[in-house]
Amino acid sequence: MKALVYNGPGKKSWETKPRPAILDATDAIVKVYKTTICGTDLHILKGDVPEVTPGRILGHEGVGVIEEIGSAVNNFKKGDHVLISCISSCGKCDYCKKGMYSHCEKGGWILGHLIDGTQAEYVRTPFADNSLYKIPQGADEEALVMLSDILPTGFECGVLNGRISPGDTVAIVGAGPVGLAALLTAQFYTPSEIIMIDVDDNRLEVAKKFGASRTINSSKENVVDKVKSLTGNKGVDCAIEAVGIPATFELCESIVTAGGHIANIGVHGKSVELHLETLWAQNITITTRLVDTVTTPMLLKTVTSKKLDPQQLITHRFPLSDIIKAYDVFSNPGKERALKVIMTNE
Numbered sequence: 001m002k003a004l005v006y007n008g009p010g011k012k013s014w015e016t017k018p019r020p021a022i023l024d025a026t027d028a029i030v031k032v033y034k035t036t037i038c039g040t041d042l043h044i045l046k047g048d049v050p051e052v053t054p055g056r057i058l059g060h061e062g063v064g065v066i067e068e069i070g071s072a073v074n075n076f077k078k079g080d081h082v083l084i085s086c087i088s089s090c091g092k093c094d095y096c097k098k099g100m101y102s103h104c105e106k107g108g109w110i111l112g113h114l115i116d117g118t119q120a121e122y123v124r125t126p127f128a129d130n131s132l133y134k135i136p137q138g139a140d141e142e143a144l145v146m147l148s149d150i151l152p153t154g155f156e157c158g159v160l161n162g163r164i165s166p167g168d169t170v171a172i173v174g175a176g177p178v179g180l181a182a183l184l185t186a187q188f189y190t191p192s193e194i195i196m197i198d199v200d201d202n203r204l205e206v207a208k209k210f211g212a213s214r215t216i217n218s219s220k221e222n223v224v225d226k227v228k229s230l231t232g233n234k235g236v237d238c239a240i241e242a243v244g245i246p247a248t249f250e251l252c253e254s255i256v257t258a259g260g261h262i263a264n265i266g267v268h269g270k271s272v273e274l275h276l277e278t279l280w281a282q283n284i285t286i287t288t289r290l291v292d293t294v295t296t297p298m299l300l301k302t303v304t305s306k307k308l309d310p311q312q313l314i315t316h317r318f319p320l321s322d323i324i325k326a327y328d329v330f331s332n333p334g335k336e337r338a339l340k341v342i343m344t345n346e
C-alpha cells in the first residue's frame with residue numbers, strides 16, 4: 001500500500017509500505033476513506049516531537065471501512081463504516097475508567113505518533129471496540145473527519161473545561177481549526193459574547209461567519225483595552241487559549257474577569273509567566289487538558305442531526321495520492337486561506 005512516511009526532521013515521502021496486519025486480538029484493520037492533516041503533523045515534521053521515529057506513517061484523523069477484525073472485537077464487523085478517534089483507549093485501565101482516555105495506560109495518542117497512522121491506504125487501529133465509532137447510514141463522512149481530533153479538542157479542553165454557561169462572555173485566542181472548533185461548540189451554551197482574537201484577518205472573517213460576535217486582530221489593536229470596553233470594564237467569564245505560545249496565555253490572564261476560567265488548549269513548548277501578584281485574589285480557575293475524546297458520541301449526534309456543521313472547516317480537497325501537495329497547502333494557511341484539507345483514498 002501507499003503511505004505518507006516521516007523520514008526525520010524536514011523529510012517526508014509518499015512511499016510503498018507493507019499493508020498492516022492484526023497484531024492483537026483487539027485490533028481492527030481499517031481501509032482509510034478520508035483523512036486530514038493536523039498542525040501536530042507539522043510539529044512532528046519540524047522535529048518537535050522526538051518520540052516519532054523515522055519510518056513512521058503519520059496521521060491520527062480519518063474515516064474508513066473495516067477490512068478485518070481481531071478475534072476479541074465485538075462491536076464491529078467487516079464492511080462497517082467507522083470514525084477513527086485520534087485517541088486509542090483500552091477502556092479497562094484506571095485512567096480509561098475515569099474517562100481520561102488520553103492517559104490510557106496502553107493507548108492515548110499513539111496513532112501517527114508511536115504506531116503507524118491514518119495517512120495511508122490502510123491503518124491498524126488498536127482497541128477497536130473503544131476507539132472506533134460506527135458512522136450512521138447517510139451521514140456526511142467528510143464532515144465527520146473533523147470529529148477525530150479538532151472538535152472534541154475545542155469542546156473538551158476549551159468549552160467544557162472553561163465551564164461556559166448561558167449569558168457568559170467568552171474570548172477565544174487563536175482562530176485556527178481548534179479555536180474555530182471551540183467557537184462552534186461554545187454556541188451549544190448560548191454565551192452572550194464570543195470574541196475571537198487572532199493576527200490573521202482571513203481567519204477572523206471566517207470566525208464571524210461561524211458565529212463570533214466580535215473579532216480583534218491583536219497585531220493591530222490593544223486587545224486588553226478592547227475586551228474591557230466590550231465587557232463593561234470587567235473582562236470575560238471564560239478565556240480560551242488556542243495558540244500555544246506564552247504571549248497568548250498571558251493575554252488570557254489579562255482579560256479574564258473575577259471568578260472566571262482560563263481554559264488552555266494550546267501545546268506549549270516554553271514556560272509561561274503566571275501573574276499571581278494580580279490573580280491571587282481573583283477567584284479564577286486555570287485548566288489544562290489533553291483531549292480525551294469522551295464527548296465523541298455526543299458530538300456525532302449533533303453532527304448527524306445537523307445541529308453542528310463541521311464541514312465548514314474544510315477548505316481544500318485532494319486525492320490521497322496528492323498528499324504532498326496537500327501538505328504544501330496546509331503549511332501555508334495565510335497564502336492558501338487553508339483551514340482543514342481533506343484527502344480521499346479513491
Ligand SMILES: NC(=O)c1ccc[n+]([C@@H]2O[C@H](COP(=O)([O-])OP(=O)(O)OC[C@H]3O[C@@H](n4cnc5c(N)ncnc54)[C@H](O)[C@@H]3O)[C@@H](O)[C@H]2O)c1
Nearest residue numbers: 039174175176177178198199242243244265266267290291
Ligand atoms: N490540548 C490538546 O489536546 C490539543 C489537541 C490538538 C491541538 N492542540 C493545540 O491547539 C493549538 C491550536 O491548534 P490549531 O490546529 O488550531 O493551530 P493553528 O496553528 O492552525 O492556529 C493557531 C492560530 O493562532 C494564531 N496566532 C498565532 N500567533 C498569535 C498571536 N500572537 N496572537 C493571536 N493569535 C495568534 C494563528 O494566526 C492561527 O490562526 C495548537 O497549539 C495545537 O498544538 C492541543
Ligand SMILES: [Zn+2]
Nearest residue numbers: 038039040149
Ligand atoms: Zn491533531
Ligand SMILES: [Zn+2]
Nearest residue numbers: 090093096104
Ligand atoms: Zn486504558
